[in-house]
Amino acid sequence: MTRKIAVAVAWRSIHNFLSNPAFLLPGILFPLFFFVAFAGGLSAIAGAPGFDFPNGYTAFQFVFVLLQSAAFGGVFTGFGIARDFETGFSRRYLLAASNRGGIVAGYALAALVRALITWTILTAVALVAGMDVGGSGVDLFGLYGLAVLVNLAATLWAAGVAMRVRSIQGGPLMQFPTFLVLFLAPVYVPLELLSGWIHAVASVNPVTALLEAGRGFISGEATQVALAFAVAVVLPVVFALWARGGLKRAEAAG
Amino acid sequence: MTAETGERAGIEAEGLVRDFKNGPRAVDGIDLRVASGEIYGFLGPNGAGKSTTVLMLTTLLPPTAGTARVAGFDIAAEGPKVRSAIGAALQEAALDPLLSGREHMRLQTALHGLARDERARRSDELLARVGLSEAAERKVGGYSGGMKRRLDLALALVHRPRILFLDEPTTGLDIQSRTALWDEVAGLAANEGVTVFLTTQYLEEADALADRVGIIDHGRIVAEGTPAELKAEIGRPTVEAVPRDPADQERVAEVLSPFGEKTGATRRTGASVRLEGGESQLADVVRALDAEAIAIEQLQLHAPSLDDVFLAKTGRSLEGAGEEEAEADSEEMEAVEA
Amino acid sequence: MSGALRVQVGQLARRSVLRTLRQPAQIVPALVFPLFLLAVNSGGLKDATNLPGFPTDSYLTFALAVPFMQGALFSVMNTGTDLARDIETGFLNRLALTPLRGAALLSGLLAGSVVLGVVQAATYLTVGLVAGAELAAGAGGALVIVALSVTITVAFGTIGLFAALRTGSGEAVQGLFPLFFVFLFLSSMALPLELLQTDWFHAVASANPISYLLEAFRSLLIEGWDAGALALGFGIAAAILAIGMFAASTALKTRLVRT
Numbered sequence: 001m002t003r004k005i006a007v008a009v010a011w012r013s014i015h016n017f018l019s020n021p022a023f024l025l026p027g028i029l030f031p032l033f034f035f036v037a038f039a040g041g042l043s044a045i046a047g048a049p050g051f052d053f054p055n056g057y058t059a060f061q062f063v064f065v066l067l068q069s070a071a072f073g074g075v076f077t078g079f080g081i082a083r084d085f086e087t088g089f090s091r092r093y094l095l096a097a098s099n100r101g102g103i104v105a106g107y108a109l110a111a112l113v114r115a116l117i118t119w120t121i122l123t124a125v126a127l128v129a130g131m132d133v134g135g136s137g138v139d140l141f142g143l144y145g146l147a148v149l150v151n152l153a154a155t156l157w158a159a160g161v162a163m164r165v166r167s168i169q170g171g172p173l174m175q176f177p178t179f180l181v182l183f184l185a186p187v188y189v190p191l192e193l194l195s196g197w198i199h200a201v202a203s204v205n206p207v208t209a210l211l212e213a214g215r216g217f218i219s220g221e222a223t224q225v226a227l228a229f230a231v232a233v234v235l236p237v238v239f240a241l242w243a244r245g246g247l248k249r250a251e252a253a254g
Numbered sequence: 255m256t257a258e259t260g261e262r263a264g265i266e267a268e269g270l271v272r273d274f275k276n277g278p279r280a281v282d283g284i285d286l287r288v289a290s291g292e293i294y295g296f297l298g299p300n301g302a303g304k305s306t307t308v309l310m311l312t313t314l315l316p317p318t319a320g321t322a323r324v325a326g327f328d329i330a331a332e333g334p335k336v337r338s339a340i341g342a343a344l345q346e347a348a349l350d351p352l353l354s355g356r357e358h359m360r361l362q363t364a365l366h367g368l369a370r371d372e373r374a375r376r377s378d379e380l381l382a383r384v385g386l387s388e389a390a391e392r393k394v395g396g397y398s399g400g401m402k403r404r405l406d407l408a409l410a411l412v413h414r415p416r417i418l419f420l421d422e423p424t425t426g427l428d429i430q431s432r433t434a435l436w437d438e439v440a441g442l443a444a445n446e447g448v449t450v451f452l453t454t455q456y457l458e459e460a461d462a463l464a465d466r467v468g469i470i471d472h473g474r475i476v477a478e479g480t481p482a483e484l485k486a487e488i489g490r491p492t493v494e495a496v497p498r499d500p501a502d503q504e505r506v507a508e509v510l511s512p513f514g515e516k517t518g519a520t521r522r523t524g525a526s527v528r529l530e531g532g533e534s535q536l537a538d539v540v541r542a543l544d545a546e547a548i549a550i551e552q553l554q555l556h557a558p559s560l561d562d563v564f565l566a567k568t569g570r571s572l573e574g575a576g577e578e579e580a581e582a583d584s585e586e587m588e589a590v591e592a
Numbered sequence: 593m594s595g596a597l598r599v600q601v602g603q604l605a606r607r608s609v610l611r612t613l614r615q616p617a618q619i620v621p622a623l624v625f626p627l628f629l630l631a632v633n634s635g636g637l638k639d640a641t642n643l644p645g646f647p648t649d650s651y652l653t654f655a656l657a658v659p660f661m662q663g664a665l666f667s668v669m670n671t672g673t674d675l676a677r678d679i680e681t682g683f684l685n686r687l688a689l690t691p692l693r694g695a696a697l698l699s700g701l702l703a704g705s706v707v708l709g710v711v712q713a714a715t716y717l718t719v720g721l722v723a724g725a726e727l728a729a730g731a732g733g734a735l736v737i738v739a740l741s742v743t744i745t746v747a748f749g750t751i752g753l754f755a756a757l758r759t760g761s762g763e764a765v766q767g768l769f770p771l772f773f774v775f776l777f778l779s780s781m782a783l784p785l786e787l788l789q790t791d792w793f794h795a796v797a798s799a800n801p802i803s804y805l806l807e808a809f810r811s812l813l814i815e816g817w818d819a820g821a822l823a824l825g826f827g828i829a830a831a832i833l834a835i836g837m838f839a840a841s842t843a844l845k846t847r848l849v850r851t
Contacts, residue, residue: 026770029770030770033770033774033777034777036793037774037777037778039790040792040793041777041778041781041782041783041788041790041793041797042637042782042783043789043790043793044640044643044783044787044788044789045637045639045640045643045783047643048639048640048642048643049639049642050639051639172621180628183629183632183636184632186636187632187636188633188636188637189636189637189639193639194636194638195635195638196635196638197635198631198632198635198636199635312689313850313851314685314688314689314849314850315849316849316851329851330851331851333850333851334691336851337689337690337691337850338691340689341689342689344682344685344686345682346681346682347681347682348681348682348683348685348686349681349683350607350611350678350681350683352610352611352614352615353607353610357607357610360603361603361604361607362686362690364599364600364602364603365599365600365603365687365690365691365692366690366691367596367599367691393614409686
């Protein structure tokens with residue numbers, strides 16, 4: 001039954017963003033734009049002393065943009081959940097669904113479908129731009145697998161916020177921490193080339209492990225895989241509890 | 255600067271039309287005359303063209319065709335003079351939630367060119383008049399709907415206009431706030447000779463306030479006159495009978511049917527007809543019911559209402575017409591979303 | 593300026609300033625977000641100073657120009673959404689029923705962005721200098737930086753006004769944010785023009801007026817007094833202001849169809 005509910009909820013969200021470009025396009029265009037701006041505009045950074053990523057700056061930035069799009073895809077889904085609460089549509093779900101966890105699962109499923117569309121386009125553009133991929137099929141599976149888990153974590157985080165605030169005014173609450181966590185990581189150069197406070201912060205930032213492993217996958221030189229997947233698995237578990245708490249609050253509010 | 259009055263403080267419109275690009279003809283040839291000091295009620299359902307007419311008469315929307323003079327000034331050629339003679343409280347309360355009531359008054363008095371020392375005096379006077387003196391320093395974002403409407407009215411009066419346009423001023427207000435606003439409007443006309451052009455979708459509002467009523471439907475005036483004249487034109491009261499035993503409802507309806515056309519009863523178990531012969535038929539109705547030995551719990555005679563007038567002129571009930579429009583709008587929205 | 597016009601501009605300016613100061617949600621992100629990005633970028637891109645031809649060995653000094661442009665972006669949003677709200681609530685109709693002149697409306701509305709521009713500029717400059725950025729042009733340069741920032745903030749504010757008058761919708765104005773964000777990125781925001789290696793990116797950034805606005809700030813921070821860079825920066829800001837004001841005035845005439 002939970003599966004049926006999840007599929008029904010996912011169907012509606014997928015139908016909405018496929019039939020309303022305004023819902024789908026930002027999630028595709030923003031990552032593309034960041035990719036173009038970072039890989040294109042900052043390519044000279046690859047010439048900085050000590051920058052020795054083997055597959056070039058395009059591949060280096062692709063990993064960040066992939067994970068960033070995974071995270072923000074989750075946040076955009078959170079906006080949709082908040083909108084549903086604000087318009088009262090979510091009451092339909094709460095009344096109809098026997099297992100309300102299926103509702104959140106449905107939103108997460110829709111987020112993943114949207115992310116897959118984005119990643120397909122992003123990957124195609126990166127390859128056309130000459131991205132050098134050193135990893136094997138298994139490596140790439142690992143890379144996209146990380147992205148899937150990041151997307152799930154971000155969706156559950158945003159869902160938890162959305163169900164607590166139940167208004168699109170909660171948008172910044174979903175966005176800002178996500179942005180913070182993403183950018184306090186080795187975005188432009190590898191961790192070893194950072195110094196000062198940013199190095200200290202990035203060293204303890206879980207996103208750093210995800211980025212390092214992702215860049216290892218794309219270059220075929222796997223690194224920090226266990227840590228990265230541990231982080232990538234723990235985050236959705238933690239945020240699933242957060243989302244569950246949000247659902248209970250939403251139920252109590254009626 | 256005080257409000258210029260022109261030769262008259264009335265409203266005259268001839269053949270006023272307003273088309274919207276790719277849209278309906280919202281106003282389809284309005285002729286009207288409002289005398290100085292009169293309260294004119296413009297009554298009609300949602301989407302009838304009331305607000306569009308007001309926007310044209312207040313110079314905020316140019317007409318597509320036709321002419322109108324407000325306070326003696328041509329609305330198309332003498333816009334600034336018209337605006338100096340009128341005040342308007344339009345459909346939205348049009349307030350800034352971040353400013354206080356007093357700050358609104360300050361802004362409005364200054365924009366209308368009142369001298370600096372007069373601004374504060376006039377602000378205090380109007381705030382007291384609409385009962386907002388105590389709330390004047392609070393931001394409008396925290397005002398209730400009734401308070402916002404009262405502030406709206408005060409702002410419309412800062413420059414002592416001779417003509418006041420009120421576009422559905424009591425929509426969404428509770429009974430108390432509505433009555434208070436009616437009293438204020440009636441006082442303006444009676445004591446200060448202000449001409450009031452009031453649009454409404456509420457029958458009782460038009461009935462209670464207006465000296466004359468114009469009923470508008472689909473952009474045209476379908477009836478015009480004093481409320482009493484309009485009702486007298488229809489002339490026929492309705493009688494409603496409610497049987498003690500609900501099972502007798504059909505028998506009651508059968509007994510009443512020869513006396514006139516069936517109408518909607520106010521009670522679910524009642525039956526109602528419009529008396530073709532007028533009030534004098536009431537006795538016959540009683541006798542007929544008695545002859546059938548039907549026990550009657552309630553027998554009521556309703557005088558004709560403005561809704562009856564609207565029904566007679568348009569074939570639709572005004573009270574239900576708004577719902578029909580809303581349903582049509584809703585169907586359109588669903589089609590768009592699909 | 594006639595007495596009546598002066599009163600109108602004054603009253604609307606007062607309202608605009610009050611509204612800006614009463615909306616912390618407008619002020620705080622405009623201050624915090626650019627400073628956060630400055631911190632992150634100056635930490636993350638420090639190594640860029642090792643690239644041959646980089647104009648300074650302090651990336652913080654180089655990057656300090658960027659918050660001023662991001663602040664201008666917030667000005668577009670804030671000014672635009674405020675006016676869009678006036679249109680949506682009917683407040684513009686209320687103003688239209690008074691003897692108010694269009695020029696007074698636009699000028700008054702921009703007063704809030706002047707105040708925000710001054711606060712932003714002072715904040716970014718102070719935080720940047722405390723964090724260790726250099727200011728080659730000295731105290732006089734600080735004043736010019738503030739003046740340039742205010743000019744740019746007001747200029748971008750006119751774009752927000754135009755967008756609001758054209759669309760009448762706060763949501764549509766908000767939708768411009770990504771567009772302007774993109775515009776900001778496709779410039780010499782992160783690296784000097786000479787070090788942009790990707791050909792098409794270099795071409796776009798070279799044609800982007802924002803690059804020259806950034807260079808004007810950098811000339812004061814890094815080099816001292818460069819009349820050419822300053823003239824270009826102020827000239828571009830003035831041109832944006834003139835074009836924006838003209839566009840907004842035209843849009844206002846259409847929006848305010850009063851006779």
